Amino acid sequence: MGKRSFRRVYTSLCFGVYEKKKPELIYIAYAETDDFAHDGDYSAYLKSANTTDGMLKELWNFTQSDSFYKGNTVFIVTTDHGRGTEPLKTWRRHGKNIDGADQVWLIVFGNNIKVKGEVLEQGQLHSISIAPTVLSILDVAIDNSNINGKILDVLVK
Template sequence: MGARRRYDLVLNAYARLDAYLKELWTWLQGQPGYRGRTHLLITTDHGRGHTPQDWRHHRSTVEGSESVWIAFASPRMARRGEWHDAPALSSSQIAATLANWMGVDWNAEHPSAGAPIR
């Protein structure tokens, strides 16, 4: 594990990532060819445990490892901040969402996939 069991290093990495994403988004919005036309979706490939004892792990036996977070910015979606009292999202919706942003109906070819996030 890159953080060597040190949660402070994980938090520092999150802060650096947040700064990088802000810089990227600010640059994109400053470019006429990208401003108002660019979609950004960030997620993880797996979740992690929820307790101090298991936050480092993501095995299928670790409760919480099936949960991922998804962040996105899109000119097709209203800014809502962190969603509360909304249906749970699933990683099965990511491909359909990306395809939808490009005007493609992912579910027509993959009916078992999740619906696009709107």
């Protein structure tokens, strides 16, 4: 099964879980862009990012048409690592010795999320703070002895 077929099957399975199980938290990892980046196939990388964007739109439209999810859904979209930036040829790689690989992006939207557009804050936000932010959104008590990150107050109403 090719990458394109797998991606579509994966998304279809997610919709099946949404409809039948009605989970309050769903984690989806689309890794295809990373695969194409490692291959150095920039055209496929951009196409995959565009396709993934379309699937996120489908997920958003589904949540807005389902009474269980509408008005209750938060989307958190990010990546587990950045990409090399300097020199440009390092965009195919990541790791502690690659400049820029420690920089990730984060998109958050939905119920009880502040609408801010691009957030430019002094200091740095860290991906370790995503877990406590999710717990806060779900109104789950946070055991600070087990979590190192801080709630991203800049996002949550």
